[in-house]
Amino acid sequence: xxxxxxxxxxxxxxxxxxxxxxxxxxxxxxxxxxxxxxxxxxxxxxxxxxxxxxxxxxxxxxxxxxxxxxxxxxxxxxxxxxxxxxxxxxxxxxxxxxxxxxxxxxxxxxxxxxxxxxxxxxxxxxxxxxxxxxxxxxxxxxxxxxxxxxxxxxxxxxxxxxxxxxxxxxxxxxxxxxxxxxxxxxxxxxxxxxxxxxxxxxxxxxxxxxxxxxxxxxxxxxxxxxxxxxxxxxxxxxxxxxxxxxxxxxxxxxxxxxxxxxxxxxxxxxxxxxxxxxxxxxxxxxxxxxxxxxxxxxxxxxxxxxxxxxxxxxxxxxxxxxxxxxxxxxxxxxxxxxxxxxxxxxxxxxxxxxxxxxxxxxxxxxxxxxxxxxxxxxxxxxxxxxxxxxxxxxxxxxxxxxxxxxxxxxxxx
Numbered sequence: 102x103x104x105x106x107x108x109x110x111x112x113x114x115x116x117x118x119x120x121x122x123x124x125x126x127x128x129x130x131x132x133x134x135x136x137x138x139x140x141x142x143x144x145x146x147x148x149x150x151x152x153x154x155x156x157x158x159x160x161x162x163x164x165x166x167x168x169x170x171x172x173x174x175x176x177x178x179x180x181x182x183x184x185x186x187x188x189x190x191x192x193x194x195x196x197x198x199x200x201x202x203x204x205x206x207x208x209x210x211x212x213x214x215x216x217x218x219x220x221x222x223x224x225x226x227x228x229x230x231x232x233x234x235x236x237x238x239x240x241x242x243x244x245x246x247x248x249x250x251x252x253x254x255x256x257x258x259x260x261x262x263x264x265x266x267x268x269x270x271x272x273x274x275x276x277x278x279x280x281x282x283x284x285x286x287x288x289x290x291x292x293x294x295x296x297x298x299x300x301x302x303x304x305x306x307x308x309x310x311x312x313x314x315x316x317x318x319x320x321x322x323x324x325x326x327x328x329x330x331x332x333x334x335x336x337x338x339x340x341x342x343x344x345x346x347x348x349x350x351x352x353x354x355x356x357x358x359x360x361x362x363x364x365x366x367x368x369x370x371x372x373x374x375x376x377x378x379x380x381x382x383x384x385x386x387x388x389x390x391x392x393x394x395x396x397x398x399x400x401x402x403x404x405x406x407x408x409x410x411x412x413x414x415x416x417x418x419x420x421x422x423x424x425x426x427x428x429x430x431x432x433x434x435x436x437x438x439x440x441x442x443x444x445x446x447x448x449x450x451x452x453x454x455x456x457x458x459x460x461x462x463x464x465x466x467x468x469x470x471x472x473x474x475x476x477x478x479x480x481x482x483x484x485x486x487x488x489x490x491x492x493x494x495x496x497x498x499x500x501x502x503x504x505x506x507x508x509x510x511x512x513x514x
Contacts, residue, residue, distance in 0.1 A: 125245050129477035133462070137471055148500025149492040150420075151471030153290065153439065156493040157356035157412075159394065160405045166397030167390040175393060179386045181377060183211025183364075187392050190399040191349070191364050199322075200336030201347060201366065208368055210376050211387050211395075215320045215350035215363035216242055221383065222316055222346045222365055223250035225375035231281035233316070234272055236265075238442075238478030238485070240290045243318070252281070258481050261433060261444060265294035269303035273311070282314040283307070285334055288321040288437025291478050291487040295329040295436040298337065305338050313344070320350035320363075323406045325437035326414055335366070343368040353439075354406065355398040360391040413439050416490035416497045423501035427508050428452065439491040445475075445484045452510045458486055461508075468503050 130151055137147045158164075170176075182188065188206040195201040195209075203209065212218040219242065227233070229251040235243060237256030244254040255275050259265040272283060283304060287296040296304075308315050317334040325331050335345040347366040352358035367373050380386075417434075420441050424432045429449025433442045445458055455461055458474040465472045475485025488504070490497045506513070 121249065121251070124248060126241065128241050129462075130241070130473050133466060133471060133473065136466055137469065140466075140469055145469055146499075147469040147471065148496050148503065149471045150488045150490070150497070150500050150504070151473050153353075153489050153491050154358050155353060155356040155409070155439075155491050156496075157405070157409055159355055159357050159360070160398065160401065162401040163355060163357065163394045163397045166401075167394040170390050170393035175389050177389065179389045179392065181381050181386055183209070183387065184389070184392045184396070187211055187396045187399075190396055191366075194399055195333075195347070195349075195366055199319075199333040199347075201333055202335075202342065203366060204368070208366055208373060210365045210367070210373075210380060211392060212363045212365055212380070213384050213387050214352060214361040215318065215348050216246070217361075217384065218348040218350075218363045218365040219243060219246045219316075219318065220249065221376055221379045222348065222367075223247050223252060224379050225367075225372050226250075226314060226316070226346070227252040227281055230279055232277060232279045233282045233284050234275055234280060235284045236267055236286065236289065238291055238475060238482040239284075240286070241477055243284060243286070244479075247284075253279070255280070256479055256481065259289075259292065259294070261431065264436075265289065265292040265433065265442070266296055266300050267304060269300065269307050272304060273307050276307075276311050276313070280311065280313060282316050284316045284318070286318040286320075288325055288331065290321065290438055291440050291473070291475075292433060292442040293435025293438045293440050294433075295325060295331070298330075298332050301332055301334055301337055305334065305341055308344065309341050315341075315345045316348070317345055318348045320348065321353055321438045322349070323354040324410060324413060324439055326410070326417070326435070329436040331437070346372070351395050351398060355395075356405070356409065357391070357394065357398070360388070360394060362387055362391045362395045412494060413490065416494055417441070419494075419498050420488060420490045420501045420504075423505040424508070427505065430508060439489055441488045441490065443486050443488070445486065449508065453508075458484060461486065464507050465504065468507060470500050470503050470507070472504075 188209040192203045227250045247254045335342040350363045429446040431444040473487045475482030
């Protein structure tokens, strides 16, 4: 092989090895989920406490709207930013339900789920090297989407003593000349924390003082337990609302996770222009039938919100109850979402004869119990775990009993 060819080959290898995608993780949640699928395929029971996929079906009027749309031939290309009817309904929802002033439907963008809204939002907002302050722990894909947009995530540790609320002072101390935005997620995945109105107002003031954007992921806005309340950041921001990107999802509120539909509201003319381009190049329009279903979800009866929330509350109490009283386990009662977050102490590791949360995860996986080790949500959460109670109630109940037995170090009966 001649020298030029060798040099070309080395260059190609170096280019492949340094690709931005190689820095992303596949994700422990996905890996554990795939393992459970393989276990279930052998006929063994599994308990899906690892994933946030609501067990409910979409409301009947949502399904009917999609069937009607299909029969009417509404299966062709749709406008890049969403069908006009849905954008109008989303604008009304943001204004009437969330208290967000939206100047025009041109500020509303339909996305392929909330994750795609994060992808698009960070791509239009960030330049290479820009920093985004994020809570730690945090849902993995938030950080990965920041990285894909050539940004840098700057973690702010959340503490149990603060009910896992962001500390505005901690946020401010991490601001540098490269800081571009503060990311907010309330209710919060993975801890189940809910940010108070006072905390949100303080964070908005930090953003104002330092001329920062706010990206607000409100996917769990309807999964929140009394007496706690959800406050949309943009509704509190006054004249700074124009610097807030708000993300909504139909996955949790309407049990439409597999239909992949979300929304992003932006107020900047420049970002809106950029969003049109990113949407065109990434998806070229969200599934047309899902959009007609989403329209029906917004315009039809929303009584399913209360029904689902009541069932989630029952599941929450079952799961948290199973974790109560276990030495070495500190459980946080979720204030929102359908996740239970626990911190692990030395007493638990000693009793089980293990060294890490990954070892405990392995013990649970052998029993078919889904789970997610805390470091999947950030390096600072190595001694923690998350359990989901979004699967059906019978599965939560059965899985919780096995979970309790494993954490107590007891052998199967």
